[in-house]
Amino acid sequence: MTTPLAQQHCQPISRGTAALDAATIATLLPQIPQWMVAADSTSLSREFRFRDFYATVAFVNAVAWIAHQQDHHPDLQVGYNRCRITWRTHAVGGLSLNDFICAARTDNLEAAA
Template sequence: MNGLATRQCSAPAKGTAPLAGKQLDELLAQINEDWQPSADKLSIDRDFGFSNFHQTMAFVNAVAWIAHQQDHHPDMEIGYKHCFIRYSTHEVGGLSENDFICAARIEELL
């Protein structure tokens, strides 16, 4: 199990800056390389593929449960055989450790 997957999300302190530079690179190295930072490095994104709609929806529901438990919710686009997930932390205006915790927890589903 990834160490990030065992952590709990917490509310960022007021005035926390988004992750950048070395901090961002260190966290990216701890999650599956299929998670990619957006061009502006304000989110991490991944598209998950599945064999059928039922598998897609089972995955979506599991991600929803993780989001609920962590109180940290992604943007999701759902198709017949895929689910695109984007994580960003609105309170910091970009990426926080919470985004990587949730990405690592999602990886544990696969």
């Protein structure tokens, strides 16, 4: 049995490592069903909504903690009651397993709220 994404840990990725192929992406997406893969398969994005600014910033801080712990950092767009997160692995020019792991861990934050 495969370990769920949210229980895995990001691994260092060196330049020259290949991005995930479409078949692998398709097998991982069911674990993070609310995330959207970019048309060019280079990123995962999702928008989260909150009751107010305080809840939004608390969520952003929790995502920052995940990013620090996993040494994998997203792009964030933050507004009053929303946060759009985009995970991508620049070193591979596309998606890596690390993006899916961090997306799953981010989903766990929402479930805990």
